[in-house]
Amino acid sequence: MTFLNSARQLSLHPFESTGQAHILMCPPDYFTVEYAINPWMTPGTADANLARRQWDALYEAIGQKAGAKVHVMEPVSGLPDMVFTANAAFVHHNVALIAHYKHPERQGEEPYAKAWFEERGYRTVTMPEGMYFEGAGDALKWQDLVFAGYKARTDILSHQIITRETGLPILSLELNDMRFYHIDVCICPLSRDYFIYYPEAFDEYGKRVIETNIPADKLIPVTAEEACRFACNAVCIDDTVIFNQGSDRLAAELQARSFQVIQVDLGEFLKAGGSAKCLTLRVA
Amino acid sequence: MQFPVFAVLQVTGHILDSLTLSKIIDKIQVFGCQYQINDIDIGHQKSDFSSAQISVWAETEDDLQHILDELQSYGVRRLEGASSPSSSASEQTGIE
Numbered sequence: 001m002t003f004l005n006s007a008r009q010l011s012l013h014p015f016e017s018t019g020q021a022h023i024l025m026c027p028p029d030y031f032t033v034e035y036a037i038n039p040w041m042t043p044g045t046a047d048a049n050l051a052r053r054q055w056d057a058l059y060e061a062i063g064q065k066a067g068a069k070v071h072v073m074e075p076v077s078g079l080p081d082m083v084f085t086a087n088a089a090f091v092h093h094n095v096a097l098i099a100h101y102k103h104p105e106r107q108g109e110e111p112y113a114k115a116w117f118e119e120r121g122y123r124t125v126t127m128p129e130g131m132y133f134e135g136a137g138d139a140l141k142w143q144d145l146v147f148a149g150y151k152a153r154t155d156i157l158s159h160q161i162i163t164r165e166t167g168l169p170i171l172s173l174e175l176n177d178m179r180f181y182h183i184d185v186c187i188c189p190l191s192r193d194y195f196i197y198y199p200e201a202f203d204e205y206g207k208r209v210i211e212t213n214i215p216a217d218k219l220i221p222v223t224a225e226e227a228c229r230f231a232c233n234a235v236c237i238d239d240t241v242i243f244n245q246g247s248d249r250l251a252a253e254l255q256a257r258s259f260q261v262i263q264v265d266l267g268e269f270l271k272a273g274g275s276a277k278c279l280t281l282r283v284a
Numbered sequence: 285m286q287f288p289v290f291a292v293l294q295v296t297g298h299i300l301d302s303l304t305l306s307k308i309i310d311k312i313q314v315f316g317c318q319y320q321i322n323d324i325d326i327g328h329q330k331s332d333f334s335s336a337q338i339s340v341w342a343e344t345e346d347d348l349q350h351i352l353d354e355l356q357s358y359g360v361r362r363l364e365g366a367s368s369p370s371s372s373a374s375e376q377t378g379i380e
Contacts, residue, residue: 144330145330150357151357155357155359156297156304156358156359157297157359159297159298160296163331163333168331169298169330170302171298171302172297172298172302173302174357205302205303205304205306208303209301209302213301
């Protein structure tokens with residue numbers, strides 16, 4: 001069964017001609033922990049002022065230190081998790097597959113994401129009603145493959161739509177531990193084909209899929225403690241890797257492989273179950 | 285042991301490279317059901333989907349519903365109106 005028609009509509013987006021990474025972020029003007037849709041959340045625990053300072057530090061790390069172009073979308077009152085732009089869409093060249101969130105608390109974000117991409121010339125794709133898909137939080141590219149999570153927040157059938165629209169093959173990985181409810185909390189593809197992952201987030205099938213497809217010398221496992229500090233939820237721009245503070249062992253492993261590491265205190269966002277990668281979406 | 289309750293299941297996707305088909309088969313067996321793979325269509329390119337049609341036999345309707353509920357998250361759907369193949373598991377044991 002070959003899907004070619006939609007994938008033929010792929011073309012480079014103008015952002016891709018700049019030679020610079022383009023990252024979408026959303027300021028935490030309305031960020032708070034208002035509800036609990038993952039085990040990390042306790043309503044009322046986030047400090048808004050501290051969150052702002054932490055977000056600003058991440059923004060600076062990505063834009064100034066790592067050299068990416070940062071696009072900032074307008075936050076919306078009543079949508080506190082809009083700050084987690086990773087989930088807004090999965091982007092491949094000029095196509096943006098827009099998220100359809102499992103939880104009603106986040107579904108209000110969907111039209112804003114769709115509008116943002118359409119205003120910038122992307123072709124948007126929306127999932128059928130009832131089919132959940134949480135964007136680049138649950139689909140990450142490595143070489144010409146996509147590692148995509150399912151069950152916790154995303155339906156496995158959405159993976160077929162990703163392939164249909166982008167031509168990219170998918171490796172589907174089941175997520176059963178609700179602490180690691182998106183694939184981007186469990187893995188992080190890096191430059192030069194390196195791959196951070198937390199093995200215990202996966203069942204035996206998932207571990208085998210990862211370890212079969214990624215060369216052993218490119219795999220960098222993290223410890224349970226590092227995983228719970230969201231070390232896998234990292235942003236990689238060229239050879240710069242940015243993640244939440246407190247994972248010095250992992251930082252040393254990366255530095256030994258010639259990566260530059262920036263650790264940023266993102267503790268207020270961990271209270272909502274997100275960290276560096278969740279706060280960003282690479283759009284080019 | 286008799287397995288009088290029957291269904292035909294269909295699953296499509298990257299079911300081979302993702303080991304999804306293996307997981308489905310293993311779960312059918314863990315649930316104590318019998319199965320037979322009727323057909324597999326293997327994609328040629330990495331981006332192609334593969335599909336499989338699987339006959340499943342269970343001892344009771346509840347057992348069958350339990351396995352159907354479990355397999356739903358893997359994209360498995362039941363084909364309505366399918367009839368049991370002539371070599372059914374109610375007459376044999378250990379069909380593969």
